[in-house]
Amino acid sequence: MTKFLKLNRTGDKIPLVGFGTARITPEDTADIIYTAIKSGYRLIDAALSYGNEAQVGEGIKKAIDDGIVKREELFVISKLWNHFHSKDNVKSAFDVTLENFGLDYIDLYLIHFPFATEFVDPRSTKLTFFNDENKFALKRIPIHETWKAMENLVDLGLVRNIGLSNFNVQSILDLLTYARITPAILEIEFHPYLLQERLITWVKSQGIEVIAYASFGNTVFEEVPPTTAHLPNLLTHPTVTKIAQKHGRNNGQVLLTFATQQNIVVIPKSIQESRMKSNLDLFSYKLDADDIKELKALNANARFNDFFPNTYGFDLPIFE
Numbered sequence: 001m002t003k004f005l006k007l008n009r010t011g012d013k014i015p016l017v018g019f020g021t022a023r024i025t026p027e028d029t030a031d032i033i034y035t036a037i038k039s040g041y042r043l044i045d046a047a048l049s050y051g052n053e054a055q056v057g058e059g060i061k062k063a064i065d066d067g068i069v070k071r072e073e074l075f076v077i078s079k080l081w082n083h084f085h086s087k088d089n090v091k092s093a094f095d096v097t098l099e100n101f102g103l104d105y106i107d108l109y110l111i112h113f114p115f116a117t118e119f120v121d122p123r124s125t126k127l128t129f130f131n132d133e134n135k136f137a138l139k140r141i142p143i144h145e146t147w148k149a150m151e152n153l154v155d156l157g158l159v160r161n162i163g164l165s166n167f168n169v170q171s172i173l174d175l176l177t178y179a180r181i182t183p184a185i186l187e188i189e190f191h192p193y194l195l196q197e198r199l200i201t202w203v204k205s206q207g208i209e210v211i212a213y214a215s216f217g218n219t220v221f222e223e224v225p226p227t228t229a230h231l232p233n234l235l236t237h238p239t240v241t242k243i244a245q246k247h248g249r250n251n252g253q254v255l256l257t258f259a260t261q262q263n264i265v266v267i268p269k270s271i272q273e274s275r276m277k278s279n280l281d282l283f284s285y286k287l288d289a290d291d292i293k294e295l296k297a298l299n300a301n302a303r304f305n306d307f308f309p310n311t312y313g314f315d316l317p318i319f320e
């Protein structure tokens with residue numbers, strides 16, 4: 001049993017718990033997506049840059065064909081990668097995504113990052129931050145051009161909702177001055193080490209709902225920014241363990257409930273069926289005010305998905 005948030009403009013219902021698809025090998029993806037849907041997930045967070053969209057589509061198709069779910073019960077998300085921000089490329093990159101999924105429309109399309117890089121073939125098997133010469137090359141394309149092309153996808157009936165990922169208040173403020181269609185969602189890194197309370201409160205006051213990624217904080221990152229290297233693993237942090245034991249839950253559930261209880265959507269990924277199920281089972285208990293207070297006290301303004309040479313090979317302070 002999962003809960004929903006209602007999105008602005010369309011009134012579409014987005015589940016508070018969804019399934020992430022980053023870092024799942026293409027060979028395993030179709031089966032994992034099928035199992036996730038069978039386990040009860042109805043929200044799938046995908047992206048062209050994850051390199052497994054076609055296999056996500058396969059898993060979805062099998063689940064629909066087997067009668068586990070109807071298309072309209074699913075909430076499918078994808079994201080426009082940085083190489084495709086120009087008005088001529090948004091639709092053609094999106095067409096690859098739609099073909100990958102084998103669907104007529106998707107529920108939400110996000111601009112993945114607030115910067116544009118040089119064009120690379122959207123059918124390239126491995127999209128990265130770099131161009132064909134393996135260089136990080138920014139391109140002079142304003143976000144208003146990209147947003148207009150995103151709005152066009154809504155007009156064409158190909159996308160029900162559009163939104164943003166990894167944008168900050170300054171860039172959203174600017175976008176709201178010209179947007180014909182207000183973003184429905186902002187997808188950002190969020191966990192007790194990175195609360196961003198002012199950002200989230202403001203974004204929600206604009207009618208924009210929030211999806212959290214990296215709910216387990218530094219647990220999933222092989223390389224972390226130097227400024228965060230001192231922080232202990234969030235998933236096994238004694239405070240998280242203490243709260244989990246108090247409620248008879250596991251640590252992952254505590255970190256996910258920390259978000260959902262604040263009406264923030266979570267999208268954990270797991271290749272293990274037992275974890276898929278426990279990550280979805282968040283509404284049969286409640287964190288109390290003291291738990292939330294203790295978890296919030298862990299805030300270190302620590303962002304792990306940031307562009308440092310030791311993490312992504314280039315330095316770009318987009319969140320400053």
Ligand SMILES: NC(=O)c1ccc[n+]([C@@H]2O[C@H](COP(=O)([O-])OP(=O)(O)OC[C@H]3O[C@@H](n4cnc5c(N)ncnc54)[C@H](OP(=O)(O)O)[C@@H]3O)[C@@H](O)[C@H]2O)c1
Binds near residue numbers: 022112219235268270
């Ligand atoms: N918009 C963006 O820029 C952006 C950036 C990053 C991620 N995302 C999205 O967010 C999704 C989730 O974020 P993420 O991939 O950073 O990390 P995550 O899904 O929060 O964590 C995934 C890792 O945690 C493990 N795990 C899952 N459930 C667990 C539990 N209950 N206890 C212990 N370990 C558990 C998984 O291992 P097992 O698979 O072995 O269980 C996996 O290695 C991604 O899949 C992607 O869809 C978006």
